[in-house]
Amino acid sequence: MTLIGQSPLVTVSCVVAVILLTAPQPGRAGTYQNATSLLDTLLTRSGYNAQVRPLLNQDDTLYVLLMFQLLSIVEVNDVTQSFTCNGFMVILWQDQVRCSGSSSSSSSSSSSRVVVVVIAVIVVVVLVVVVVVVVVVVVVGGGGGVVVIVVVVVVVVVLVVAVVVVVVVVVVVVVVAAVIILAVVVGGGK
Structure with a gap:
């Protein structure tokens, strides 16, 4: 062919x-x-x-x-x-130089990692407390009305905490991204 x-x-x-x-x-x-x-x-x-x-x-x-x-x-x-x-x-x-970021960018990224870890620990603690409270109320309390009220309150608290955590994470990510972009733009002119 x-x-x-x-x-x-x-x-x-x-x-x-x-x-x-x-x-x-x-x-x-x-x-x-x-x-x-x-x-x-x-x-x-x-x-x-x-x-x-x-x-x-x-x-x-x-x-x-x-x-x-x-x-x-x-x-x-x-x-x-x-x-x-x-x-x-x-x-x-390929650039053979093993380059690292400036000290300001590495400190901001490490601080953002610390913030994310702290938020994750807070969320886990809140969830554990919610589970313990629900189990204690169901086992100890016998009244159906009290259990429903406690469960509703706990669910509302968990939802509020989750919304706050999401907002904080978004704000931290936006701030860190803005700092990195600003550092690159300012550093690029030199």
Whole structure:
């Protein structure tokens, strides 16, 4: 079976070319000079955020993966045994620097974790108290009216506590997100 009714040689050459072009080509970009060149040409130093990604280490080697991403074969020419295609180059590299956030962002995230843990403990304690109260009222009390009133009060209290917990968690998440976004925006200009 041939592509678009062409000769087998064109078909085989097209398939081989597509396989070779779309296979990842790993390579070593070199050291600091190549990484700086890549940074200048692709990221531009004006948009480089030193707060999010620290300055490059001159001893680090940058590994780059080049790959041609084939979109479509436009034309196969049997006479010249060539083909025309649409595609784009993919350039991937990984930052070898193990970067950590600024001290202000890490302290805010750890404090938000503490708030979430405290809220979870409060919810568990409230639920345990509710279960104990319901069991005690049902076992000790014999009156049906008292049990219904206590159960209704306990359910209302649990619902109010749940709503308060949800509101507090949402507020904490929004505040932490706003602080992180502000830190990135302010840090990006430096």
